[in-house]
Amino acid sequence: MDERLEKALDFSNYMLTLNNQKRLLAEKYQEDLIHFYNGSQFTITRELITFVSAMVSADQDEVVITDDNNIPCMAEDLKSFYNEIINKYAIASNDYYTAYADLKKNRSVEKLVNYE
Amino acid sequence: MSKGAFLIARNNGHIDYVKQAVFLAKRIKKYLNIPVTVATDSADYLKDSFDIQVFDQIISLDYTNESNLRYFFDGALTKKTASFKNNNRASVYDLSPYDETLLMDTDYVISNSLLKPVFNSSADFLIYKKSNDIAKVRDESEFDKISDTSVDFYWATVVYFRKTDTNRIFFNLVSHIEQEWNHYRRVYQITSTLFRNDFAFSIAIHIMNGFQSGNFAQQLPGSMMYTTDKDVLWKMNEDEMMFLIEKKDYLGEYTALNTKGQTIHVMNKVSLNRIIDQEFAND
Numbered sequence: 001m002d003e004r005l006e007k008a009l010d011f012s013n014y015m016l017t018l019n020n021q022k023r024l025l026a027e028k029y030q031e032d033l034i035h036f037y038n039g040s041q042f043t044i045t046r047e048l049i050t051f052v053s054a055m056v057s058a059d060q061d062e063v064v065i066t067d068d069n070n071i072p073c074m075a076e077d078l079k080s081f082y083n084e085i086i087n088k089y090a091i092a093s094n095d096y097y098t099a100y101a102d103l104k105k106n107r108s109v110e111k112l113v114n115y116e
Numbered sequence: 117m118s119k120g121a122f123l124i125a126r127n128n129g130h131i132d133y134v135k136q137a138v139f140l141a142k143r144i145k146k147y148l149n150i151p152v153t154v155a156t157d158s159a160d161y162l163k164d165s166f167d168i169q170v171f172d173q174i175i176s177l178d179y180t181n182e183s184n185l186r187y188f189f190d191g192a193l194t195k196k197t198a199s200f201k202n203n204n205r206a207s208v209y210d211l212s213p214y215d216e217t218l219l220m221d222t223d224y225v226i227s228n229s230l231l232k233p234v235f236n237s238s239a240d241f242l243i244y245k246k247s248n249d250i251a252k253v254r255d256e257s258e259f260d261k262i263s264d265t266s267v268d269f270y271w272a273t274v275v276y277f278r279k280t281d282t283n284r285i286f287f288n289l290v291s292h293i294e295q296e297w298n299h300y301r302r303v304y305q306i307t308s309t310l311f312r313n314d315f316a317f318s319i320a321i322h323i324m325n326g327f328q329s330g331n332f333a334q335q336l337p338g339s340m341m342y343t344t345d346k347d348v349l350w351k352m353n354e355d356e357m358m359f360l361i362e363k364k365d366y367l368g369e370y371t372a373l374n375t376k377g378q379t380i381h382v383m384n385k386v387s388l389n390r391i392i393d394q395e396f397a398n399d
Binding site: 073 | 228230233236237238239248250252331334335337338339341351356358361371372373374375376377378
């Protein structure tokens, strides 16, 4: 095989694997953002954080929030709920950032899939 | 309220579901820390061959031979035909010793604790509708609707339910659909004659919702991540799995893919059993 084509195919295979691994990391990040509170299930988004923050700033002690299944949930201790979702968001985002940075350092398919 | 996982393991001479159940029970203990009950038609084999302390209860089922035949692939190029003993799933409602049950297929490889909080859920019935093929090279529309012109698809692979009167009606309905499968598959425009629990559960959910979309069934957290039996599970280390994923348009060629801390429905049961053999040998 022409060496130029061989190198291009190697790189193509590497990029395919890299993109797959990036996609899986993004999916794991979405799972890590799921938070359970009072029997309800929330995916922590910046919108949720902003809304809860606004309610806390408005001195609301409790507020109704609909969860991922569109079930209304009474967040009775709003400040505590806010702290929980902020902490979980920070941990999940930092883990995602670290794993993504590690992934980018790997320059071979074997390293990308941890097979050495 | 008692809580636990429930597995069904019925061997077919080609796939050792009992071995898978033992393997999964260990992972459920590790990641979810809940008791596990298994219902099997091979209770003697289970007791003679494996450490049964991993199970809270073992329920014996009658051994039957079924004519529900299907292909079991091991990668894109290898396949065998074997019976698919997937009936009686509706009996879980009566068989389960728990008030709150997490019913799972034995090829659902638990690798995190995402499902642990579902026992405190305000919903009485949770199931996956949203799914994710980790390969992303195949048409996933077959897991969107149960047929091109029919109703929403739900995965019977993992189901959480409480023992309530409504859920009893649901499981009795699933049982009825199974008995009258040829009628229901025609009504719901399913061309295959093969009985699938996914289809029966999807049809039952549609009926429970008043023959329309509705919220009888709530979503389990995250999405059902799966690989098909055209892919190969190649390596496993704790919560890390390496797969060979079939390459689009290149039959028999694969791309490597690594998952960590992600629970995956591994449909290639043959390759899963090879990995389990390695894991048990290392124990």
